Structure formats: C-alpha cells, structure tokens
Amino acid sequence: MDRNKIGKWLKSPGKMGQKYSLHALYFCTGCGIIEIPPTITARWDAERFGVIPVATPRQANLFLITGYVSVKTLRYIIRSYEQMPEPKFTVGFGSCPINGGMYWDSYNTIKHLDKYIPIDGWIAGCMPRPEAVFIAVTHLWTLIDKGMANGYKKYRDNYQYYRKNQEQVLGKLEWPPLFSIKN
Amino acid sequence: MVVTILEIILTIFLAGIIGLFFLGLSRKVMARMHWRYGPPITQPLIDIIKLFNQTNISHGVLFNFGIIFSLAGSIVVLLFIPLGKICPLSSSGGLLVILYLMLIGPLGLALSAGEASNPNASIGISRKFLLAMSYEIPLLLILLTVMTHYKTISIVEIVNTQLQTGWSFKYLPLIFSGIAYILILPAILGVRPFEMVQAPQEISSGPLAEYSGKYLALVTIQHAFNVFIGISLFTNLFLGGAENPGYLFLKMLGVFIIILLVNAVFPRFRIEQAIGYLWKLPTLLAFIGLIVVLVT
Numbered sequence: 209m210d211r212n213k214i215g216k217w218l219k220s221p222g223k224m225g226q227k228y229s230l231h232a233l234y235f236c237t238g239c240g241i242i243e244i245p246p247t248i249t250a251r252w253d254a255e256r257f258g259v260i261p262v263a264t265p266r267q268a269n270l271f272l273i274t275g276y277v278s279v280k281t282l283r284y285i286i287r288s289y290e291q292m293p294e295p296k297f298t299v300g301f302g303s304c305p306i307n308g309g310m311y312w313d314s315y316n317t318i319k320h321l322d323k324y325i326p327i328d329g330w331i332a333g334c335m336p337r338p339e340a341v342f343i344a345v346t347h348l349w350t351l352i353d354k355g356m357a358n359g360y361k362k363y364r365d366n367y368q369y370y371r372k373n374q375e376q377v378l379g380k381l382e383w384p385p386l387f388s389i390k391n
Numbered sequence: 392m393v394v395t396i397l398e399i400i401l402t403i404f405l406a407g408i409i410g411l412f413f414l415g416l417s418r419k420v421m422a423r424m425h426w427r428y429g430p431p432i433t434q435p436l437i438d439i440i441k442l443f444n445q446t447n448i449s450h451g452v453l454f455n456f457g458i459i460f461s462l463a464g465s466i467v468v469l470l471f472i473p474l475g476k477i478c479p480l481s482s483s484g485g486l487l488v489i490l491y492l493m494l495i496g497p498l499g500l501a502l503s504a505g506e507a508s509n510p511n512a513s514i515g516i517s518r519k520f521l522l523a524m525s526y527e528i529p530l531l532l533i534l535l536t537v538m539t540h541y542k543t544i545s546i547v548e549i550v551n552t553q554l555q556t557g558w559s560f561k562y563l564p565l566i567f568s569g570i571a572y573i574l575i576l577p578a579i580l581g582v583r584p585f586e587m588v589q590a591p592q593e594i595s596s597g598p599l600a601e602y603s604g605k606y607l608a609l610v611t612i613q614h615a616f617n618v619f620i621g622i623s624l625f626t627n628l629f630l631g632g633a634e635n636p637g638y639l640f641l642k643m644l645g646v647f648i649i650i651l652l653v654n655a656v657f658p659r660f661r662i663e664q665a666i667g668y669l670w671k672l673p674t675l676l677a678f679i680g681l682i683v684v685l686v687t
Contacts, residue, residue: 211431217440225441229434253427255418258434263595266448266603269441293445293603 233268240274276304326359410615447604457503464495465616485544507601515597525669532677550632567680583654
C-alpha cells in the first residue's frame with residue numbers, strides 16, 4: 209500500500225485518489241447480500257482501505273454486482289452503471305455473473321454479464337468469502353496503477369456492441385443512448 | 392487592507408483544514424468505537440482529491456449556483472467568528488449577522504438539490520428545513536441571552552471579557568444557555584441523533600443523492616466549514632475563546648470528541664421526534680437562562 213508516499217500523490221493525484229477512495233455501490237441481486245455487511249462492518253472493516261458503501265450511483269466509482277443477474281435486474285444494473293461518473297470500475301462477485309453459474313439453463317437470468325456492461329474484474333466462487341472482496345480491491349489497485357482498469361473507456365468505444373446486446377435481451381430500451389452510436 | 396485580506400485567506404485556510412480534520416477524526420473515532428481499524432485520518436482529503444478528478448454531472452444552472460451560494464454563505468459566517476486573535480470582519484456585525492447568515496448554507500443546498508428534482512432530495516430538503524426551524528429557536532434564545540448578559544453584539548468583546556472573568560460556561564447566569572447549546576449542537580452539525588437529513592439507509596443520502604464529482608467535493612468542503620462554525624461559535628461564546636488558534640483548536644477538539652461520543656452511541660431520531668426533543672428540553676433551558684439573566 210503506497211497511500212503514505214507523498215511523491216506519488218504529487219505525481220498523479222487523480223490516480224492515487226481513485227485508488228484509495230473507492231466508493232462502492234453494492235448491487236446485491238439475490239445472494240451475496242449476506243457477504244457484504246461483514247465486509248463493511250467490524251469483522252472485516254473495508255473502510256481501512258478507503259472502501260465505503262454509498263447509497264446512490266452518482267457518488268460511487270466502484271460497482272459490485274453480487275449474485276445472479278435476472279433480466280429484470282439487468283435493466284437497473286445498466287441504468288445504475290450509466291449514472292455513475294467516470295472513471296468507474298466494475299467487479300462481478302460470484303460465479304453467476306461470470307457464466308451463469310448454477311442458473312446456466314435458467315430462462316430468466318443472463319449468463320455473461322460482460323456482454324452488457326464492461327467488467328474490470330471477477331471474483332469467482334459460490335459464494336466467495338468476504339476476504340475475496342479485499343483481494344479484488346488490491347488487484348484493482350494494481351490494475352488502476354497500470355492503467356488496465358479501463359472498462360469505462362471500453363464502454364465508450366464499443367457502445368454500439370453493448371447497446372445491441374442490451375436491446376437483444378430487454379427489447380426496446382426506454383432511455384436514449386448514453387453516447388452517440390457510430391454507424 | 393492587505394492585512395485584512397491576508398487574515399481572510401488565513402481564516403478560510405485554517406477553518407478548512409480544521410473542519411476536514413474533524414471529518415476525518417469522526418470517521419476514525421467511530422471506527423475505533425466499532426472495534427475497527429478505520430480509515431486514515433486524511434480520508435476526507437483523499438475523497439476530495441478523487442472527486443475533483445471525476446467527470447461532473449450537472450443538473451442545470453441553479454444546481455451549480457446553489458452550491459456556490461451555500462459555500463459562500465458558510466465562508467462569510469466564518470469571517471465573523473474570531474479565530475484566536477484573527478478576526479477579519481470583527482468590527483462590523485457580530486452575532487446579529489451570524490444569526491442572519493447561518494441559514495444561507497442550508498438554503499443554498501436546498502436551492503441546488505431542488506434543481507436535481509430527485510424525490511429523495513426533496514424529502515431531505517424538507518427535513519433539513521424542519522430541523523433548522525427547530526434548532527434555530529433555542530439558538531436564538533441562547534444568543535439573545537448571551538447578548539443581554541454581556542450587553543454587546545460583538546463576539547470579540549465577549550471573548551475579551553471572558554479572558555478576564557473566566558469561562559462563562561462555569562458561572563450561573565449563562566450555564567443554562569451553555570447546556571442548551573451543547574444539547575442542540577448535534578442538530579447544528581447534523582450528526583447521529585439528528586442525521587435524518589442525509590440518512591443513507593432510508594432516503595439514499597437525501598439532498599446529496601444527485602451530487603457527483605466536484606459538486607460533491609464542494610458540498611463536503613461546505614460541510615467541513617459548517618462543523619467548524621458550529622463548534623467554534625460555542626467555544627467562543629461559552630468556553631472563553633482563545634488567544635491563539637492552536638489553543639482554540641484544542642478546546643474545539645474537546646467539544647467535538649463529546650459530540651462524537653453522542654454520535655457513536657445514539658440511533659437516528661425520526662424528524663418529528665427531533666422537533667419534539669429540540670422544542671422541549673433545550674428550548675426550556677434556554678428560556679430559563681434568559682429569565683435568569685434578565686432577573687440578575
């Protein structure tokens with residue numbers, strides 16, 4: 209942890225700020241809600257890493273999606289993601305957002321979340337232990353340092369692809385495109 | 392002239408540093424009381440640096456204007472409160488001006504949050520104004536008592552008198568008012584028993600629901616100034632002020648730790664419970680204090 213190195217702060221304040229002040233928006237879909245309270249409270253204390261939960265997507269820059277994603281939830285995940293200010297980082301938590309998990313043949317869940325919004329990192333497991341959130345956060349720090357946590361840039365560049373996938377599942381979307389679609 | 396400008400800059404700078412330190416300290420102390428390690432004490436500063444490096448989502452002209460208005464109101468109140476010997480605008484106004492200007496902070500925030508037209512923000516604003524209405528009445532009575540007792544509206548004179556006679560909190564005429572101020576101080580600062588304005592769990596941080604980027608950073612800075620104003624007013628009026636900023640800071644730290652202990656222990660009031668509380672005990676005490684001052 210290089211939080212106390214003043215030279216780094218002076219060199220790239222934006223990057224260091226994004227690293228050590230991750231305001232997390234927890235999107236607890238079904239499972240995973242039980243792993244989050246121990247993470248943020250006295251047992252595992254996420255606040256010492258600068259990770260605190262916030263209540264609205266406007267204030268957040270870390271998006272944690274825990275558990276399976278049904279088609280109905282996907283609509284609100286996309287809306288929450290698009291409301292977050294850039295730079296924003298997304299982490300899928302549990303095996304269901306990765307490849308469907310135990311819901312792989314369900315008719316109303318989606319299988320690959322990264323087709324619909326860009327994901328910067330995954331935490332595998334069903335369910336992962338709360339410590340896995342911290343492993344994810346430290347990995348995310350490395351990615352931010354190397355400039356590889358660029359999901360929001362990918363979303364901007366390939367918006368047409370993501371929008372097409374979203375419309376395939378949800379039908380016509382009632383909100384206008386976030387970025388202009390190049391034809 | 393140059394000295395005044397330098398003093399203004401120094402006051403704003405010191406107040407910002409002390410306010411942000413208090414915000415960080417509150418998070419650290421709360422964490423230690425939960426038996427957690429807690430964030431570093433500079434965490435609010437880190438948050439502000441991050442927020443200035445984000446994209447900013449504005450919701451209209453009034454949204455931007457309201458934040459500036461609120462921040463400017465807080466800064467102006469700041470200049471009327473003596474910080475040790477540093478008090479740039481002490482010769483004009485005094486307590487009366489502070490009374491008028493203290494409402495500008497919440498007003499500006501309401502103006503700007505209303506422009507965002509989020510339903511949670513509207514609930515938060517209505518709670519904020521109800522809370523302001525309920526703590527302003529005891530605050531008015533307290534300030535009236537202090538002004539009547541010292542027969543002046545200038546805080547600098549009050550501080551100078553206390554340097555000779557000792558803390559006014561210790562002696563009979565003003566002890567009721569001092570206790571009443573301590574009882575309403577959590578409501579002025581917006582900490583836990585009176586945290587219903589920004590209740591993140593029920594109305595998703597209320598007026599701040601639509602703030603992001605530099606707007607949230609400015610609101611955080613305004614909150615830091617607000618914390619500084621509430622505590623330093625108490626310290627100057629009842630704990631004898633101080634001759635230099637360092638000593639004033641130590642006194643403020645003591646008051647703030649007491650407020651933090653209250654913050655750590657109590658759950659959140661509902662808004663009508665808060666009004667009921669603020670209009671009963673603190674108002675009664677402030678009223679008794681006024682009568683005692685008038686009789687003696």
